[in-house]
Amino acid sequence: MTQPMIKFQADKTLLTSFGKQQLEIAFELEQGQLLTLYGASGAGKTTILRILSGLTEVRAGKIVVDGETWQDTQRRINVPTRRRSIGFVFQDFALFPNLSVKENLRYALQKGDDTRLMEELIELMELGPLQDVRPAFLSGGQQQRVALARAIIRKPKLLLLDEPLSALDDDMRRRLQDYIEKIRRHYELTTILVSHDLPEILRLSDEVIWLDRGKIRQQGPPGLVFPSHSLNPRIPGI
Amino acid sequence: MRSWSILDLVNKQSSAQMLKITMTDWQPLWLSFRLASITTVILLAISLPLAYWLAYSRRRIKAVIEALISLPMVLPPSVLGFYLLVAFSPSHGLGMFLDKWLDIRLVFTFPGLVVASLFYSLPFMVNPLLSGFKSLPPALREASYTLGKSKLTTLIKILLPNIRSSLLTGIVLSFAHTIGEFGVVLMIGGNIPGQTRVASLAIFDEMESMNYSAANRYALILFLLSFIILAVVYLVNHYFSKPQPLT
Incomplete structure (x- = not known):
């Protein structure tokens, strides 16, 4: 049996529009898989990504990624965000407004890193003509591609995508789903995606966790979690 | 053991400087x-870490620190001047320690x-920087950390370039506010020509001597200088507020 790439367990009090609620989640994920976190607003999806990246603290929890302990509250281990091998695509992309597309990508490189991957990503994401443009002048889809390229450029062990396609129209959404799929397969990235979009989940996911008020309501392959919606997708429970 | 009083000091230093009264008109302006x-350079160095801490720390004590920093904005300058004078006086604790x-x-x-001006103009540097830091989306800082960057690199390469207009505002306001000081510099400086007699005090002196044309010269120069500084700030801020398409 293969060892899981990620072991995650966290316990945290969330302040939501429903008042205080307890986030109690544990899951494991294998190398190269894409896990989707699905659920209503306030269920704790984004909080899980933030805990994984070290941006949000937990009351109790343990995170082991590829054999490295990133967090263990019992042993008082908490690896800072910058030392965790992650790529995070934020919901609003968080591109640096003072840097051009190419500078945003170059910023993510460490000293001495090979710039060939940057050139490769610029080509793969069709960003060539936009290299010297600042983010404020990019469309939503273009910004998303830059954010995705920037998150991948460090070859992270874990790619975290927080509803990256939610603000895009259907056509652009489908094209970017293709990009995500292509990139993920190409670089064998273990990925956690937050999404509300059922067709997107069915298309991209290997595994789905359906969250409900901080707890796992259902977990498994997308066809198992949403059996009646596999052919006729409609968002359930939201 | 020496015994000092503030009046002794005024008399000694003033009389020593009286011989130099024939200074050029430009000296108060130059001072x-x-x-x-x-003051502005030192304030920038002090205020950057202070504003950063105030913007991102979760400590409750920061409300007290913020109130203390902003005090000079509401206090009469004479109150600040009085306490600084007492603190700096060689016959009291701090002043005695420094002197001895x-x-x-x-x-x-x-x-x-300079020290008095640092206290007096501190809020004019800290507050714009603090507003600048607070206006940035938290995701910018967080994105930089997820890309493996330290807090210092994030500050220098991401945060500061994106609060350029706040930086400029802080620098200019501190500079202009220090130029315009009167009460504090009068109490701490004692209006000694060539040493502490700055332009704002020179205007007052010339007025008292009924030398209106000299007072007018100083006043007009300060007026024009202040206007030009503020006009440049607004022009530059207007330029910064427009996103630049290409690098």
């Missing part, structure tokens, strides 16, 4: 400019003016 420049052990005297000296 004001020097005081404002030195470090041979530094802050009452009626230019360095004293």
